[in-house]
Amino acid sequence: MKPAPEAIPNDLCPVATQLTTLMPGDWRALKPVVDRAKCVKCAVCWLYCPVQCITEKPAWFDIDLRICKGCGICARECPHRAISMVEESDG
Amino acid sequence: MADTATLPNKPKTIVCDGNEAAAWGVVLSRPDVVAVYPITPQSSLVEYVSQFIADGTLDAELLNLDGEHSVLSALQGAALAGARTYTATCGPGLAFMFEPYVRTPGLRLPMVASLVTRDMLTPQCVWGGQQDAMTVRECGWIHMYCETVQEVLDTTIMGYRIAEHRDVMLPVNVNHDGNYLSYGVARAELPGQAEVDAFLGEKNVNWHAALDPLRPMAIDPLTGGSGGPGPSMFVRYRKGLCNGMQNALRVIEEAHADWARLTGRHHAPLVEEYRLDDAEVALVTIGSMTGAAKDAVDALRSGGKRVGLIKVKTMRPFPVEAMARALSKVSAIAVVDRAVSYGWNTGPVYQEVLGALYRARHMIPAISVIGGLAGADITDGHFARCIEMAFKAAATGQAPDGPVWINEND
Numbered sequence: 001m002k003p004a005p006e007a008i009p010n011d012l013c014p015v016a017t018q019l020t021t022l023m024p025g026d027w028r029a030l031k032p033v034v035d036r037a038k039c040v041k042c043a044v045c046w047l048y049c050p051v052q053c054i055t056e057k058p059a060w061f062d063i064d065l066r067i068c069k070g071c072g073i074c075a076r077e078c079p080h081r082a083i084s085m086v087e088e089s090d091g
Numbered sequence: 092m093a094d095t096a097t098l099p100n101k102p103k104t105i106v107c108d109g110n111e112a113a114a115w116g117v118v119l120s121r122p123d124v125v126a127v128y129p130i131t132p133q134s135s136l137v138e139y140v141s142q143f144i145a146d147g148t149l150d151a152e153l154l155n156l157d158g159e160h161s162v163l164s165a166l167q168g169a170a171l172a173g174a175r176t177y178t179a180t181c182g183p184g185l186a187f188m189f190e191p192y193v194r195t196p197g198l199r200l201p202m203v204a205s206l207v208t209r210d211m212l213t214p215q216c217v218w219g220g221q222q223d224a225m226t227v228r229e230c231g232w233i234h235m236y237c238e239t240v241q242e243v244l245d246t247t248i249m250g251y252r253i254a255e256h257r258d259v260m261l262p263v264n265v266n267h268d269g270n271y272l273s274y275g276v277a278r279a280e281l282p283g284q285a286e287v288d289a290f291l292g293e294k295n296v297n298w299h300a301a302l303d304p305l306r307p308m309a310i311d312p313l314t315g316g317s318g319g320p321g322p323s324m325f326v327r328y329r330k331g332l333c334n335g336m337q338n339a340l341r342v343i344e345e346a347h348a349d350w351a352r353l354t355g356r357h358h359a360p361l362v363e364e365y366r367l368d369d370a371e372v373a374l375v376t377i378g379s380m381t382g383a384a385k386d387a388v389d390a391l392r393s394g395g396k397r398v399g400l401i402k403v404k405t406m407r408p409f410p411v412e413a414m415a416r417a418l419s420k421v422s423a424i425a426v427v428d429r430a431v432s433y434g435w436n437t438g439p440v441y442q443e444v445l446g447a448l449y450r451a452r453h454m455i456p457a458i459s460v461i462g463g464l465a466g467a468d469i470t471d472g473h474f475a476r477c478i479e480m481a482f483k484a485a486a487t488g489q490a491p492d493g494p495v496w497i498n499e500n501d
Contacts, residue, residue, distance in 0.1 A: 002298050005306060011331025012199040012260060013300040016312035 024051060028070035030085040036060045038082035045074035045083060102283045109272035112240045112279050113179065113205050113265070114139035116247025118149045119287040120203070121294075123174035126154040126162040130184035131217045132269035133207035137179055151177075159188035163204075167191060170200040171310060173297045175251065177202070181269060182209035182223045189227070195262045196231025196332055198311060201254035201296050202262040203247065204232075208378070208429075209269040210465040218466025219269030221378060224406075225430040225439045231332050233263040233339055234407040236378045240277040242358050243267045248282070249346045251291055256346075258338040260299060268379040268429070270466050275379070282354055290353055336408040343405055361410035363402040364417050366392060370399030372481035373417075375426040377403040377440055380462075380469045384427070387474035398478050409443050415451035418444070423456045423485035425477040427497075429463040437461075437494050456484035462497035473497045 005017075039060035046054040046061060053067035054074065063074075075083040107115070113136050117125070125144065127137035143149040152174075156162050159180050166176040180188055185206065195202065210220025221236075228234055233253065237243045243265065250263040267273060300310060315325040340361065347360035363381075366388055367373060376384045381402045391398050401417045401424075403410075418424065428438020435442050437459035445457060460477050463469040477497070484490045 002295075002301055008299050009331070011327045011334070014197070014311050014314050014328055015300055016309040017306060019307070019309065 023066050024069035025066045028065075028068060028088055030070045030072060031065060031088055032063050032068065032070070032072070032074055032083045033086050034060060034062055035082045035084070038080045040080055040082075042079065044077050044079060048073050048077045100284050102286070103281050105279055105281055106276060107240065107279055108135075108274050108276045109237075109240045109243045109267045110136035110207065110274070111139050112244040113207075113247050113267065114143060115279075115281055116244045116265075117177050118143050119282065119284060120177070120248050120251045120291060121149070121175065121288075122151050122177040122203075124152045124154065124166065124169040125149075125177045126156055126165045126169075127178060128156060128159050128162050128180070128184060130159075130181060132209060132219065132273040133179045133181045133184070133205070136205060136207060136273070140177070140179075159184045160191060163188050163191035163195065166202055167195060167198060167200060170202060170296055171198075171300060171302065173295075173301065175255075175294050175296060176200075177204070179205035179207060181207045182211060182217075185223050185227065186211075192227065192232070193230050194311070197328065199260040199299060199332075199335065200262060201251075201260055203250040203254055204262065204264055205247065206264045206266045207269050207273045208266050210430075214465075216465040219271055219273070219429075220464050220466070221266070221268070221429040222431065222464075224264065224266050225432075228407050228439070231261065231336070232407065233259075233261055233336070233343075233405070235263065235265055235343070235405050236403065237265065237267045237272060238379055238381045238402065238404075240272065240275065241279045241356065243272060244279050244281070245350060245354070245356060245358060248287055248290070249343075249350055252346045252349075253339060253342050255291075255294070255296055256338075256342045257298075259335050259342050261332070261335050261339065266378070271379040280354070280356070286353055290349065339408050340405075340410055359402065359404050361405045361413040362417055363400075363404060364420075365400040365402065367399035367401065367417060367420050369397055370421050371397040372423045372425070372478065372485050373399045373401050373421045374474060374477060374481070375401045375403065375424055375440065375444055377406065377427075378429060380427060380429060383469060383471045384474045387471040387478060390471065391475065391478055396478070396482070398481075403440060406440070406443075409446075411447050411450050414444065414447035415453070418448055418455075419451050419453050421455070423458075423481045423490075425458040425460050425481040425484075427460045427462060427469065427474070427477060429461075429469075431461060431464075441494075456488060456490035458484055458490045459494040460497055461494045464498065467498040467501065469497065
C-alpha cells in the first residue's frame with residue numbers, strides 16, 4: 001500500500017524525479033579555438049582529447065564545444081601551435 | 092544451540108545467551124534479507140542467524156559478503172527494494188561500515204542492526220566496552236542499550252516497530268554489551284509468532300522511495316551548494332531527519348507500552364528510575380552494568396541509605412525531558428560510563444547528563460566515572476564506592492575534578 005507521490009512528505013529520502021543533463025561544455029572555463037590556417041590535420045589533438053570531442057572538417061579539425069571540458073590538452077600537444085585556449089565569457 | 096527444528100509458533104521459555112536472544116528476535120521479526128560479516132564478540136550472533144536460515148526456521152536471503160561496507164550497502168539496496176533487513180556488527184567492523192552507516196539515516200531506511208558493543212582500538216582488544224557505539228552516536232541512528240538477555244530479544248523486535256513507524260523511518264541500533272550480554276546466559280521468554288506478527292503489522296519499508304517504472308527517479312541526488320534551491324533543500328532534509336528522531340521518543344514509548352500489554356514484560360523505554368523517589372543521590376548507568384549497580388543500590392538501601400539509580404535505555408534520540416525529570420529528584424549523581432569522551436576528559440553519557448541538568452535548571456555535583464573498558468568487570472563493590480563518592484559530593488557540594496577510573500587499581 002503505497003501513498004500517492006504527492007502524499008509522501010518531502011523531507012524524507014532525497015529523491016530526484018526531474019532529470020536534467022549537464023554537459024561538460026556547460027561548466028568550461030577556457031575554450032579551445034583552432035587557427036584553420038595553421039592546422040595541417042595531423043590528428044594529434046584527436047588522439048589526445050580525453051573526451052573525444054575533436055571532429056573532422058574538410059580542411060581542419062574542429063572541437064565539439066558541447067562536450068569539450070576545456071582541459072587544454074589539445075592546445076598543449078598540437079605540434080603546430082594551431083590551438084589556443086580562450087577564456088569563456090558569460091552567456 | 093537451541094532447538095531449531097520448529098518455528099516458535101507458541102510462546103515458550105528458553106535458556107540462551109544475548110547473541111542467541113538477538114537471533115531469536117530476528118527470527119520472530121521475519122526479515123527478508125540478512126547480510127553479515129562476522130566479528131568478535133558478534134560472531135556467534137550471525138552464526139545463530141545463519142543456522143536458523145539454513146534450517147528453514149527463518150525464511151530470508153542470507154548474504155555473506157566481503158566486509159561490513161558491502162554488508163550495509165547491500166542492505167540499503169534491499170531496503171529500497173522493499174525488504175525488511177537485518178545485520179549486526181561492532182568495533183572495527185562498525186568502523187569499516189562507516190560510509191554506508193552515515194548514509195542510511197538520511198535515506199530514511201528503517202533497518203535494525205545489533206551492535207554487540209566492543210571497546211575500540213587501540214590498545215588492541217576484542218572485549219566489551221561501549222566505545223564503538225558511543226563513537227557513532229551522532230550519525231542519525233536510533234540507539235537503544237539493553238540490560239538483560241530478555242531485553243535484547245524484546246528490543247530487537249521492538250526495533251522494527253520503531254524503525255518502520257511512518258513518523259520515524261530511521262535505522263535502529265539495538266546495543267548489547269560484548270562478553271557480558273553476548274555470552275552471558277539467562278532464561279528468556281520467546282513470544283509467539285502470531286503475537287509478533289500482529290505487533291509489527293504490515294511490512295512497508297520503502298513507501299517513501301519505492302522504485303517505480305512509471306515514475307523514474309534518482310535516489311540521493313547531489314543536493315546543497317550555495318545557490319538556487321540547494322541550501323533550503325538540504326536544510327529541509329536535515330530537519331526532516333531531526334524531526335524523525337524527536338518523533339522516535341514518542342514512538343519508542345508507545346512500542347514499549349504495547350509490548351508490555353502483549354507480553355507482560357515492562358522495559359523502561361527511555362530512562363528507568365530505580366528506587367529514586369526519596370533518593371538523595373543516584374547512579375546513572377547504561378547497559379548491562381545496571382544489574383550490578385541495582386544490587387549495590389539494594390544493599391545500601393537495606394542499610395538505610397537513600398540511594399537510587401537512573402538507567403539510560405535510549406541514548407539516541409537523547410531523552411532530555413525524561414532525564415531532566417529523573418535528575419531533579421536527587422542532589423548528587425555519579426554517572427558511570429563504559430566509554431571515554433576524549434574531548435571532554437569524561438565519559439560520553441556524563442556530558443549528555445550535564446546537558447539535561449541545565450535543561451532542568453538543577454545545578455548539582457556530578458561525578459564522571461569511567462569503568463568496564465575492554466572487558467573489565469564493574470562489580471557491586473565498585474558501584475558501592477561510586478555511591479559513597481556521590482554522598483560525599485552531596486554533602487560538600489563538590490565533585491572530583493576529572494574522571495574516576497574505577498578499574499585503575501583492580
